[in-house]
Amino acid sequence: MNDFRILGMMSGTSLDGLDLVLAHLTESEGAWGFKILASGCLDYEPKMRQRLQAAIEMDVGGLLAFHTEYGKWLGDQAAKFLAAQHEPADAVASHGHTVHHRPEAGFTFQLGCPQEVALRTGVPCIGDFRSLDIRLGGQGAPLVPIGDRLLFGSYDFCLNLGGISNISFERMGKRTAFDIGIANMLLNHLSSESGRAYDAGGALARSGKVLPDLLKALDNLPYYRQPFPKSTGYEWFRDQIIPLLNAHPGSPEDRLRTATVHVAGTVARQIDELAGGSPATVLVTGGGAYNDFLMEQIREGMHPDIRVHIPHDGLVENKEALVFALLGALRLSGSVNVLSSVTGARKDSCSGILYLPEVSGGQRPPGSGILGG
Numbered sequence: 001m002n003d004f005r006i007l008g009m010m011s012g013t014s015l016d017g018l019d020l021v022l023a024h025l026t027e028s029e030g031a032w033g034f035k036i037l038a039s040g041c042l043d044y045e046p047k048m049r050q051r052l053q054a055a056i057e058m059d060v061g062g063l064l065a066f067h068t069e070y071g072k073w074l075g076d077q078a079a080k081f082l083a084a085q086h087e088p089a090d091a092v093a094s095h096g097h098t099v100h101h102r103p104e105a106g107f108t109f110q111l112g113c114p115q116e117v118a119l120r121t122g123v124p125c126i127g128d129f130r131s132l133d134i135r136l137g138g139q140g141a142p143l144v145p146i147g148d149r150l151l152f153g154s155y156d157f158c159l160n161l162g163g164i165s166n167i168s169f170e171r172m173g174k175r176t177a178f179d180i181g182i183a184n185m186l187l188n189h190l191s192s193e194s195g196r197a198y199d200a201g202g203a204l205a206r207s208g209k210v211l212p213d214l215l216k217a218l219d220n221l222p223y224y225r226q227p228f229p230k231s232t233g234y235e236w237f238r239d240q241i242i243p244l245l246n247a248h249p250g251s252p253e254d255r256l257r258t259a260t261v262h263v264a265g266t267v268a269r270q271i272d273e274l275a276g277g278s279p280a281t282v283l284v285t286g287g288g289a290y291n292d293f294l295m296e297q298i299r300e301g302m303h304p305d306i307r308v309h310i311p312h313d314g315l316v317e318n319k320e321a322l323v324f325a326l327l328g329a330l331r332l333s334g335s336v337n338v339l340s341s342v343t344g345a346r347k348d349s350c351s352g353i354l355y356l357p358e359v360s361g362g363q364r365p366p367g368s369g370i371l372g373g
Contacts, residue, residue, distance in 0.1 A: 001026065001027065001028045002025075002026065002027040002028075002329065002333045003024075003025075003026050003027075004024075004025045004026075004090050004091070004328075004329040004332060004333075005022065005023070005024050005025075005037070005087065005088060005089050005090050006022075006023055006025060006089065006090060006091050006092070006093050006325040006326075006328045006329050006332075007020060007021070007022045007023075007078055007081070007082060007089045007091075007092045007093070007121075007325065008020070008021045008022075008023060008092075008093045008095075008321040008322055008323070008324035008325030008326075008327075008328065009074060009077075009078060009092065009093070009094045009095060009321060009324065010095045010320045010321040010324050011052075011095065011096065011097040011112075012162045012163050012286075012320065013098060013162065013163030013164055013185055013233060013234055014162050014163035014183075014184040014185055014188055014287060015044060015049050015052060015053060015163070015188070016041070016043070016044075016184075016198075016287055017041045017042050017043040017044050018041065018042045018044070018074070018077060019039075019040075019041050019317065019318055019320065019321040020038075020039065020040050020041070020042070020077070020078070020081050020321060021036055021038075021039045021318045021321040021322045021325055022036070022037045022038040022039070022081070022082070022085055022087055022089065022325075023035065023036055023037060023322055023325040023326070024037055025325060025326055025329040027329075027333065032150045032151060032326065032329075033151075034151055034322065034325075034326070036314060036315075036318065036322065037085065037087055038081070038085040038087065039314055039317070039318045039321070040081060041317060041318075042077055048073075051066065052070075052097055052099075052111070053234075055097075055099045055111060056099050056100060056234060056235070056238070063099070063109075063111075066111065067111050067112065067113050068113050068116060070096075070097070070111050070112045070113075071112045071113030071114065071115070071116030071117055072113075072116045072120065073112075074094060074096075074112045074116070074117050075116045075117040075118075075119065075120025075121055075125075076120055078092050078094075078117055078120070078121045079120050079121045079122075082121065089121075089123050090123065090124075090332070091123055091124045091125065091126055091328050091332060091354075092117055092118070092121055092123060092124070092125040092126070092328070093125075093126045093127075093129075093324045093325050093327055093328025093329075093331075093352070094112060094114055094117050094125055094126070094127045094324075095110060095127075095129065095320075095324050096110030096111050096112035096114070096127060096128075097110060097111045097112055098110050098111075098233060098234075099111045099234075100235075101130075101140070101141065101231070101232075101233040101234075101235070102235070103134050103138070103139045103140050103141075103231065106134060106135075107131075107134065108130045108131060108134055108140045108141075110127070110128065110129075110130065112127070113127075114126070114127025114128065114353070114355045115355045117355070118355040118356055118357040119357055119358055121357065122357045123357060124354055124355065124356050124357065125354075125355045125357075126327075126328045126331050126332070126352040126353065126354055126355070127352065127353060127355060128352065128353045129143055129324070129327055129337075129338070129351050129352045130143065130351070131351075132338070132349050132351040132352075133338045133340075133343050133345045133349055133351060136340070136345035136346045136347060136349060137344065137345050137346050138229075138338070138340060138343030138344050138345025138346075139229055139230065139231040139343045139344055139345075140231070140343060141179070141231035141343065142166045142168070142177050142178070142179065142231060142342060142343075143323070143324075143327060143337075143338060144158075144160065144166070144168065144177075144319075144320055144323045145158070145168035145175050145176075145177035145339060145342045146175070146323070146326070146327065146330070146336070146337055146338065146339055146342075147319075147322070147323030147326045147327070148168045148175070148177070148323075149168075149170070149175045149339075150326065151322075151323070151326065152283055153170075154281075155281045155282065155283040155309070156169060156170075156275070156280040156281050156282065157169045157271060157274065157275075157280060157281070157282045157283070158282075158283045158285075159267065159271070159282050159283065159284045159285070159286075160284075160285050160286040160319070160320065161183050161184065161263075161267075161284065161285070161286040161287065161288025161289055161291075161294070162183060162184055162286040162287060162288070162320070163183060163184050163185035163188075163234075164179050164180075164181070164182060164183055164185065164232060164233065165179070165180040165181055165182070165183040165263065165266070165267050165286075165288070166178065166179045166180060166231075167180055167267075167270065167271070167274075168342065169274060174339075174341035175339050175341055175342055176228070176229075176341055176342060177228075177229075177339075177342040178228035178229050178230050178231065178342075179230060179231045179232050180266055180267055180270050181221070181223060181224055181232070181263070181266045181267075182218075182236075182237060182241060182262075182263060182266075183263050183267075183286075183288050184198070184286070184287050184288055185234070185237050186237065186241060186259050186262075186263065187199055187205075187256065187259055187260060187263065187288075187291070187294075189237075189242075189245075190245070190252060190255050190256045190259055191204065191252075191256065193252040193255070194252045194253075198287070199256055199260075199291065201290070201291060201292045201293065202260060202291040202292050202293025202294050202296075203293070204252065204253050204256050205253070205256040205257040205259070205260040205293050205294075206257070206293045207253050207257075208251065208252075208253030208254040208255070208256055208257035208258070209253075209254050209257060210254070210257055210258050210261055211248060211250050211254050211255065211258045213248055214244065214245075214248035214250070214255065214258045214259075215258050215261060215262055217244045217247070217248065218241070218244060218258070218259070218262040219262060219265065219266075221240060221241070221244075222240075223236060223240070224266060229342060229343055229344040231343075260291070260293060260294050260297060261297060263288075263294060264294055264297030264298045264301055265297075265301055267298050267301075268297070268298050268299075268300075268301025268302045269301065271302055271306060272301075272302050272303055272306070275302075275303065275306055277303065278305070279305040279306070279307070280305070280306045280307070281306075281307045281309060282306060282307065282308050282309065283309050283311065284308055284309065284310050284316075285310075285311065285315060285316050285317075285319040285320075286316070286319075286320075287317075289310045289316045290316070295308070295310070327351075327352065328352065330350065331350060331351070331352040331354070332354075334350055335350060336348040336349065336350055337349075337350055337351055337352065338350075338351045
């Protein structure tokens with residue numbers, strides 16, 4: 001039996017903040033269970049949010065300096081969080097913040113030096129979960145589907161509405177997953193035109209009208225016609241979606257309604273196609289689950305026999321951080337944590353590099369017998 005207490009940390013493309021979940025994860029005869037011991041979300045201050053968003057434009061020296069600085073910040077937040085909970089941790093599993101994701105060019109980069117996290121928390125930190133899969137010819141994403149299979153396998157589909165919408169499901173005995181398309185990254189960008197970080201409940205979008213030309217342009221983006229496995233990120237939003245927004249002016253409310261209808265349409269059509277007319281259950285997590293207007297549009301766009309389940313708040317907000325804690329536990333146990341059926345890699349892998357804290361007196365920290373890979 002495996003038994004771990006892991007702090008999972010996740011910063012998503014929507015830039016909502018840093019999610020932290022301290023989870024007790026157990027495994028017996030291949031079956032994994034979890035209990036969330038503590039959770040929290042640290043909102044980014046405006047300056048940090050702006051720097052994270054602009055990091056993709058930094059030169060190499062600036063990016064590496066920020067990598068170290070942000071790693072120290074992550075380590076400090078993790079140390080404070082663990083101290084406040086009075087709960088021990090075997091390790092921290094840190095996703096970092098994706099700045100460059102270019103699997104077609106053979107690389108990905110998650111900001112936030114894991115070595116700094118290990119040094120500042122005093123426990124091992126597992127980071128860089130995506131690079132090995134890319135070296136094996138995969139997309140390096142999505143990673144959450146292993147958690148969907150092991151922790152939430154009772155649902156036909158697991159849908160996450162974060163900065164990007166993504167979905168996972170079982171097909172012929174294999175877990176399959178991919179990024180559907182844009183989601184909160186677009187909606188939050190348009191909300192900022194009204195001085196808001198996000199469109200609470202979809203109220204702004206509900207008050208607007210659809211701009212047909214903008215909707216058609218968004219629906220016709222080439223990415224949606226690509227077969228899966230596929231993944232995308234901020235580069236796609238910057239290079240292909242922002243130019244469309246610039247070419248189709250309108251009121252913030254009208255642009256938001258159009259964007260929300262677009263996001264809902266891409267999600268609803270994809271789930272309908274995958275379900276093939278059969279009844280199905282969908283677990284929905286991520287910030288988009290709180291957007292009432294978006295969820296109404298998704299439900300209306302799908303077959304009535306598809307049932308949507310939005311879990312309790314803690315899981316909506318914390319599922320990805322929880323799954324990264326699971327990825328860390330799988331890494332420490334030497335088990336597969338990245339599925340080639342999801343990413344398109346040549347084979348499954350046990351991914352993540354283990355960074356050890358400073359040790360004195362010849363002592364070895366927990367997990368120090370496991371080499372980074």
